[in-house]
Amino acid sequence: MSQTLPPLLSGRAREIFERDVQGLRRGAGKAFLVVLLLQWVAAMLIAWLVAPYTWRGAQSSVHQHVILAVVGGAALNSIPIGLLVTRPDARFTRHAVAVAQMMWAALLIHLTGGRIETHFHIFVSLVMVALFRDPWVLVTSTVVVAADHLLRGVLVPQSVYGVVGPSALRFLEHAAWVSCECGVLALGLRSSRVSMLENADREARLEQMNHEIEAQVQERTRQLEAGHERFRALVENTNAVPWEMDLRTRTFSYIAPQAGRVLGVDLAQTNGGRGIWRHIHRDDRVAFLATLETAASRRDQASDGFDYRMVDGAGNVRHVRSMFSRVTGDEWLLRGLTIDVSRQKVMELELRQAQKLESVGRLAAGVAHEINTPVQFVSDSVRYVKEAVADLSELLEAYRALTTAALDGAEAKALAGRARAAEDDADVEYFLENVPVALERSLEGLGRVASIVRSMKEFAHPDEREMTCVDLNHAIQSTLIVATNEYKYVADVETDLGEIPKVTCHGGDVNQAILNVVVNAAHAIGDCVGASGTKGRITVRTRQQGDHVVVAIADTGGGIPEAIRGRVFDPFFTTKEVGRGTGQGLAIVRSIVQEKHGGRVDFETETGKGTTFFLRLPIEGRGAKKVEVAA
């Protein structure tokens, strides 16, 4: 226990100290209220039990002790109790209580007939008085006791000391005992005061610290709220819809309010509920769920984005894209962003169509050349037949004349000779041998033209909005026809088309993808063979692998350099010279195969040897896994 006073206290510490001391004094005051009253009751009981009556013969009257206890006790308590009630904190009140308490000791000693045990009341009273935490009150108590001892010790020493004619030292001995107790109590008060001052100082410092912390917390809270409000305004005033989903229950723990406006979602049904399912297009629910399950099973922290369709309350279909990532520290929580890409999809469709037409346009010269050759065949063949028919007509005329002359009985020998000469001129043998060939060639040529035209028609036809079942082998063949002029000078094409089922897809887009890869392969081979006159080889294979079909397009070009292998699918990335390519080809291939069809495109390459591109397409279309979706 510290015996030294703490350093200079702050004003607040002093306030706390005074408050604590006042609290203790008030507590002591309340205790004394009870004690004074109890002592009064005790005095009346003692007086009544010990000496209730005084007698004169057979007559009795109330003993003076009883009157003393009732009236004297009331008088003794009057001022202290009155002050304790009206002025509990006044210094004078404490002194008045001290005087009354010590007087009670004298009264009780008297009522118990000087009983030695009752004298202990004095020492107990001093301790009680010390509860006021005021050493001056101890002084008052001691003065009262000393005055009583002194007075009675002089006048009736036996009542104080129990003997007649005590020495003066007896008074000092009594005084010493009382002083000793007061001294110990005073030391205790001082020590208690020091502790209380230290506690008050500590409390004041803690209060100060608390205020500072509270101020900081309030400031931080204000900043957080401002930041939160700013963030909220930022998040909820865009056309992107942030959300949070619990993968275990497949419910949204949060979805931004603009979802109603941007996505047409019924927020009352969606937040915390499973109502989102009714807004996902029926045909995309399986794929959507598969994406979630993949996110749940994989440890990948983020997805690149997943496109699907949503249906709003009015039945309108919107194309949306969701990007999400797992929440750090919670493997079951996804946070993501969904945007309406309907307009973008329309533009992509138009762009794709434009690109398709651009491809068609680019290929037009080649196609025209391809058509021109068979048309030339047809033209030459038809011309030959025309000339042959002209010659045959002259022969026929000669034979007619001969026939007429023979029928008329005229000399036919000369006519026969002219017919023979006409036959020789017509070269009938040659005619009979070559006209069928010419006609065959014409039919072939027309067939080729028809094939090219049909292929072009199929290629350039806009896609249906829904997927259809497509024979990929046939599509590959059509595409190869269309692209003939791109590769025929630099490469031979071999096809190894396996037994594959029809694939649910957008046929036009798949054709576009295959065309882009084939054209790239032709360009790669062309860069290698240059003007050497040699040709490379483009091999197209199709195989079924489980629930996918793989189209492998291999070339014998120079391969893809390692430095750029990671960028070949990047939009607008190209190694070709200006005017020869826009860098969109492989980007479009990836967009079509992966994003639109949920497939996969990758490649194997060896520098100097060539490159093989693999296009993997799901047979049943995007989201092929059959999973029940609870709405």
Add this chain to the structure above:
Amino acid sequence: MTISSISARRALVGAAVAVWVAVLVAGVASVRAYSFAAGEQSAAPAIWPIASGIVRESGSPTLLVFVHPRCPCSRATLAELRALLPVAVQVEAVFLRPDEVGAGWEKTDTWAFASSLPGVRVRTDVGGHEARRFGVHTSGQVLFYDAGGALRFAGGITISRGHEGDNPGRRALAAALEGHAPPSTPVYGCPLETSREAR
């Protein structure tokens, strides 16, 4: 609150406290006065009265203590007597029973206490005749007659009403038991006789 009202209030409180202190002092004085107010005492017979109904044992000193059975102060007298209890002395505790009361009135806790003292005979003084014969008016008075029947001591043996402890009366009795003749001492107790008005 104005300065004048504060001053008036303080003056009022000061006056109340002064009155209180005065009342306390007066109370203390009153208590002291009562406690040290000795009872009536007359001269006791110098020689044992032959007419007394109390029979003295021949050759034995006799000590009488007269007690009002319901006086609260006399218990202290008996307690002081217990401290002395002389040997070879006939000790008689004479308990008053006024005429106005019935038998058994005197059989109180004080009677039982006196009965418990070794060597003390307890007797009833019906009507207070013995008390009058010996000139005793106040409860707690002690009379000591020597073996020859001469009075050696008459007085009280407590310091004040109902208080035990060393006192001049006890010392005087002790001196008388040793053969001395100390002076009389005040008796503190209840009067034995009913007032004339009450009779």
